[in-house]
Amino acid sequence: MTSQKLNTFLEENLKELKDNGLYNEIDVLEGPNGAEITINGKKLINMSSNNYLGFANDERLKAKAIEATEVFGVGAGAVRTINGTQTIHEELETKIATFKHTEAAVAFQSGFNCNMGAISAVMNKNDAILSDELNHASIIDGCRLSGAKVIRVNHQDMDDLRAKAKAATESGQYEKVMYITDGVFSMDGDVANLPDIVKIAEEFDLITYVDDAHGSGVMGKGAGTVKHFGLQDKIDFQMGTLSKAVGVVGGYVAGTQNLIDWLKVRARPFLFSTSLTPGACAACIEAIDIMSSSTEENERLWENGRYLKEGLKKLGFNIGNSETPITPCIIGEEKLTQSFSKRLTEEGVYAKSIVFPTVPRGKGRVRNMPSAAHTKDHLDKVLETYEKVGKELNVIS
Numbered sequence: 119m120t121s122q123k124l125n126t127f128l129e130e131n132l133k134e135l136k137d138n139g140l141y142n143e144i145d146v147l148e149g150p151n152g153a154e155i156t157i158n159g160k161k162l163i164n165m166s167s168n169n170y171l172g173f174a175n176d177e178r179l180k181a182k183a184i185e186a187t188e189v190f191g192v193g194a195g196a197v198r199t200i201n202g203t204q205t206i207h208e209e210l211e212t213k214i215a216t217f218k219h220t221e222a223a224v225a226f227q228s229g230f231n232c233n234m235g236a237i238s239a240v241m242n243k244n245d246a247i248l249s250d251e252l253n254h255a256s257i258i259d260g261c262r263l264s265g266a267k268v269i270r271v272n273h274q275d276m277d278d279l280r281a282k283a284k285a286a287t288e289s290g291q292y293e294k295v296m297y298i299t300d301g302v303f304s305m306d307g308d309v310a311n312l313p314d315i316v317k318i319a320e321e322f323d324l325i326t327y328v329d330d331a332h333g334s335g336v337m338g339k340g341a342g343t344v345k346h347f348g349l350q351d352k353i354d355f356q357m358g359t360l361s362k363a364v365g366v367v368g369g370y371v372a373g374t375q376n377l378i379d380w381l382k383v384r385a386r387p388f389l390f391s392t393s394l395t396p397g398a399c400a401a402c403i404e405a406i407d408i409m410s411s412s413t414e415e416n417e418r419l420w421e422n423g424r425y426l427k428e429g430l431k432k433l434g435f436n437i438g439n440s441e442t443p444i445t446p447c448i449i450g451e452e453k454l455t456q457s458f459s460k461r462l463t464e465e466g467v468y469a470k471s472i473v474f475p476t477v478p479r480g481k482g483r484v485r486n487m488p489s490a491a492h493t494k495d496h497l498d499k500v501l502e503t504y505e506k507v508g509k510e511l512n513v514i515s
């Protein structure tokens with residue numbers, strides 16, 4: 119017999135979520151994640167993936183994954199520190215370090231567990247972490263896990279950061295103080311002000327940690343937000359994912375040799391969770407090779423982002439202040455935002471609504487993620503559909 123207490127807990131809480139329209143039904147793709155996807159037999163233009171460069175279903179990456187699977191097997195067979203480190207894992211880490219212009223890099227099984235492992239490997243209860251209030255959930259959880267005092271900093275507010283950095287360091291309460299931020303904020307598409315952050319970090323000897331999940335492959339001609347600002351020697355942790363622009367799965371930290379040596383003996387997901395599959399490593403290596411030798415996909419991504427933004431703006435939509443291809447279309451009221459997204463899907467455009475609590479109340483939005491894989495025809499169809507639905511729901515006139 120299963121636990122009665124658990125059953126009651128699950129039934130009550132699931133009912134509450136469903137009654138309040140907060141239960142997330144998962145859409146299942148009947149094929150690869152690309153510019154077009156199929157859900158419930160219906161073909162849709164996909165504006166909701168993080169597959170920025172279209173690599174998730176790229177033939178070159180697929181071929182390398184298959185080849186590596188033949189050579190190394192489907193699984194690594196152990197955690198990295200027992201005997202789950204194959205030559206392909208080391209090859210991937212060397213590639214990442216070269217691409218990021220750092221001494222070394224370490225790869226994790228996901229971006230999420232990379233943040234969980236890397237933050238808590240360095241910070242502890244004697245320390246403080248200053249964290250932008252809009253940082254990703256994996257940063258928030260990694261900070262909590264570390265046991266350090268977490269001090270929220272107003273979003274991209276350099277005066278607030280400076281004041282809190284001064285107070286934390288001058289209090290004498292903490293051994294180390296870190297500032298942690300997304301490189302590109304995925305809900306609005308704004309870019310962290312790294313030049314000012316570095317100045318403040320130098321003034322107060324802060325450890326700097328940039329989660330560039332949405333900047334890698336996008337900013338700095340692909341090499342990321344830190345490279346975009348030419349600050350490779352000034353940022354301690356360049357964290358990124360292999361699951362968004364790189365198109366595969368995994369996460370990494372690039373930094374000094376000492377930092378990487380430490381993470382390899384202290385970051386718990388590295389020590390206690392089985393390594394990336396050989397196929398995933400090979401596909402990531404291929405993606406980095408492509409990004410290193412050509413900016414073709416990166417340029418197409420930015421061109422598509424510009425085209426979509428200009429089109430939506432011309433139609434009269436509020437697209438916020440994105441500095442990257444991420445294009446939020448701010449609708450406002452939560453129910454209207456959800457209806458807007460639903461109508462887009464009915465008309466063949468898959469763009470998800472994002473509402474409170476992920477974004478502030480009244481700032482509901484439909485978020486569009488254009489990619490290098492979209493054609494002008496896709497984007498024209500998206501704009502046509504936005505115009506139709508926008509007029510129908512009185513969002514534009």
Ligand SMILES: Cc1ncc(COP(=O)(O)O)c(C=O)c1O
Nearest residue numbers: 228229230254256331359361368
């Ligand atoms: C800023 C940020 N960091 C980390 C992650 C986690 O990355 P992954 O999906 O590779 O676990 C995400 C994913 O949404 C993210 O947006």
